[in-house]
Amino acid sequence: MTDQGRAPLFSILTPVYDTPLNALTDTIASVLAQSFEDWELILVDDLSPNPQVRRVLHDAALRDSRIRVIERSANGGIVAASNDAIQAARGEFLALLDHDDLLTTCALESVAAAIGSRGDVDYVYSDEDKVADDGKYFDQFDKPDWSPERLRGQMYTGHFSVLRAEIVRNVGGFRTEFEGSQDHDLVLRVTEQARQILHVREVLYHWRVVPGSTAELTDNKPYAWDAGVRAVDAHLARVGIAGHATHGPVPGTYRIEREPDLDKSxxxxxxxxxxxxxxxxxxxxxxxxxxxxxxxxxxxxxxxxxxxxxxxxxxxxxxxxxxxxxxxxxxxxxxxxxxxxxxxxxxxxxxxxxxxxxxxxxxxxxxxxxxxxxxxxxxxxxxxxxxxxxxxxxxxxxxxxxxxxxxxxxxxxxxxxxxxxxxxxxxxxxxxxxxxxxxxxxxxxxxxxxxxxxxxxxxxxxxxxxxxxxxxxxxxxxxxxxxxxxxxxxxxxxxxxxxxxxxxxxxxxxxxxxxxxxxx
Structure with missing residues (x-):
């Protein structure tokens, strides 16, 4: 167990809103099952209409002192809830976990090993797959190693993202104007500052497929695609790339249209x-x-x-x-x-x-x-x-x-x-x-x-x-x-x-x- 007198290595941030109770219970259980114990789980309820959601959260907190529950008094959306979690977090690294997804048992252990391999790691991501209602895993994504050009064209690092807390706070956390693609926007800003970015070549995250989710259909949230274009556009401006982003051929992809220098020899x-x-x-x-x-x-x-x-x-x-x-x-x-x-x-x-x-x-x-x-x-x-x-x-x-x-x-x-x-x-x-x-x-x-x-x-x-x-x-x-x-x-x-x-x-x-x- 974590010594409560000191900060844990990982703060797992999970915004919660009206999650199906069985999925929420499974998500929390996947954290409790971690082989690496130096963590805290911050669950932020964004005023879920179902009161049973908060009961599940508080029951979990009673079972393990590493679980902390924050109750919002008004529904503010995923960005507001996530920023509340960042503010409360004590860990050196922030791990992003959606309220209905699952970590593998060795997820934090594998990330901790990657962080321990060198002293300048600021961002770690892993491979992932999807999990169906019947518990079957499919659609495994063996991601590329750090590929900044691909990140401009697609939020490929996705799940499982672990970011150094100091940098997340320095860049301002999540931003409401990019709701829907808030993770993409944050990771773009963090990786612009990061000293070392590591890819763990293991599936550490199971993305749950539920009706209406982006895991099921990428075009379920068209506003997210629009927000992604704005996020990439803002990134290009920050790093000094002359050009702009547009929607790619399919939702969730982006085309980078650089301004050609027609006078270069x-x-x-x-x-x-x-x-x-x-x-x-x-x-x-x-x-x-x-x-x-x-x-x-x-x-x-x-x-x-x-x-x-x-x-x-x-x-x-x-x-x-x-x-x-x-x-x-x-x-x-x-x-x-x-x-x-x-x-x-x-x-x-x-x-x-x-x-x-x-x-x-x-x-x-x-x-x-x-x-x-x-x-x-x-x-x-x-x-x-x-x-x-x-x-x-x-x-x-x-x-x-x-x-x-x-x-x-x-x-x-x-x-x-x-x-x-x-x-x-x-x-x-x-x-x-x-x-x-x-x-x-x-x-x-x-x-x-x-x-x-x-x-x-x-x-x-x-x-x-x-x-x-x-x-x-x-x-x-x-x-x-x-x-x-x-x-x-x-x-x-x-x-x-x-x-x-x-x-x-x-x-x-x-x-x-x-x-x-x-x-x-």
Whole structure:
């Protein structure tokens, strides 16, 4: 039991309003069953119309002195009740628990271990699942590790949130103007200040599905979606990101529309041999059509096209390209055996832009302002690389970020149909990724130089895996952008064969990945 003369480690905050009695009893029982005992539970009744609710609360407080009950004299909503709980809390950390949900027996113990692993932890969250009326668990959400870009697009950390009390009070607690998305707003503000954010890769929380709840249907509370847009918008303003938030494709998701800097110097580097082929029943010269699609989908004013071409590239292809691009074209002849990495590096040496955009010649830009939207997140100093959503010719997903998992380096959602939501809407929002395909990536020039560019030890495959690893090892985030879209007519000009030496080399260099930190 907690020594009542000192503050506990955790204050569990639970606003209560007209909760079904059996659910409320189960919630309290899940706290009493904790293997870690250094806690207090603060139950704030927001003037529930059913008097039996308060009886359940007071009976619980009589059974265990760590349970404290606050009775509000007027119904004020979840924000007011939660702030009452914050004011009364004595714990070093505040744990948010809804009045009808359940903690696993080891929830606080696991979080305490995470906090104890280092001295600067200010926010901890865990995986979760849902629990039905019959007690069955389903819909397990194995969340990504800390992913600030995803949090802007979706309140993914959700349950189970444990926050350092000092920071919560410093940022002003919950705010009434964000009722419905008050947790999202608070976590955004806390994580802006937090020194260390940890993800416990265990299900510590069971989210109860009851009729009308957001666990059952995300569109049951449209006001919450509106409040979420305002919360993310306010966050963007606080952290200095030029842009605004809008409603995402489905309730509970948000699109971040950054203001593109159309005057930033960008060099688009394209390795090619000038191949032609058939797409959708029509012949095309891949390089020319790729560049044409980029120019048609951008208003960028300072754009250089750097084309690294093999000796056997048809001269009429280069002539057509020169007519299309004019004085923005830089041609770089390439000699020797095929080496994609070396071609990209030689393109970099000839490029003048402060941002480098590497592009395969067999792509077609389809989203508006592809260049501006792709490079916009690079204005944040900790973003080292951005990538796009790529589709095969038939509309299937070719790239939605790399998946570095279970000893394999692959593409997330490879072959899934266009329009797929992904696990927990992961294809609908921007998010961090473990790696990005070199078929379409943007990087600040100084980051490319810092990590040494592409490794020429990887001439055909895994060069982008290696580059991604080097960028993340240098402390930068990789951001995949859901709303930057291109077709990628993959391997139209080269044999896609993966050689065994390449596979061995990437494993030897980086070891086989066990769990992708951005799996979902």
């Amino acid at each position: 960008v060099s688009i580097i394209i390795p090619t041999r000038g191949t032609a082929g058939e797409v959708w029943g029509k012949q095309r010269v891949f390089l020319v059509d790729a560049v044409k699609s980029v120019l048609e989908t951008t208003r960028h004013r300072d754009l250089e096209i750097v084309v690294v071409f093999d000796a056997d590239t048809p001269s009429d292809v280069l002539a057509e390209l020169a007519e299309l691009v004019g004085d923005r074209l830089t041609l770089v002849p390439f000699f020797g055996p095929f080496n994609f990495s070396r071609k990209c590096n030689e393109g970099f040496l000839a490029a003048r832009g402060e941002v480098l955009l590497f592009l395969n010649d067999d792509v077609q830009a389809i989203s508006d302002e592809m260049v501006g939207n792709l490079i916009a997140p690079l204005n944040e100093p900790d973003v080292g690389m951005t990538g796009a959503m790529l589709y095969f010719e038939d509309g299937g997903i070719q790239h939605a970020g790399h998946l570095h998992h279970m000893g394999q380096f692959s593409h997330a959602y490879l072959g899934e149909p266009k329009g797929t939501y992904g696990a927990f809407s992961s294809l609908l929002v921007n998010r961090e990724a473990s790696g990005l395909t070199a078929a379409c990536i943007a990087m600040p020039r100084e980051v490319f130089q810092e990590v040494g560019g592409f490794s020429e030890l990887f001439p055909g495959n895994f060069n982008d895996v290696d580059l991604s690893k080097k960028v993340t090892q240098s402390g930068y985030r990789l951001v995949w952008l859901a709303n930057v879209e291109l077709f990628h007519f993959e391997s139209r000009s080269r044999n896609p064969l993966v050689h065994s030496f390449e596979e061995k080399m990437i494993i030897d260099r980086w070891a086989g990945p066990q769990r992708d930190p951005y799996l979902a």
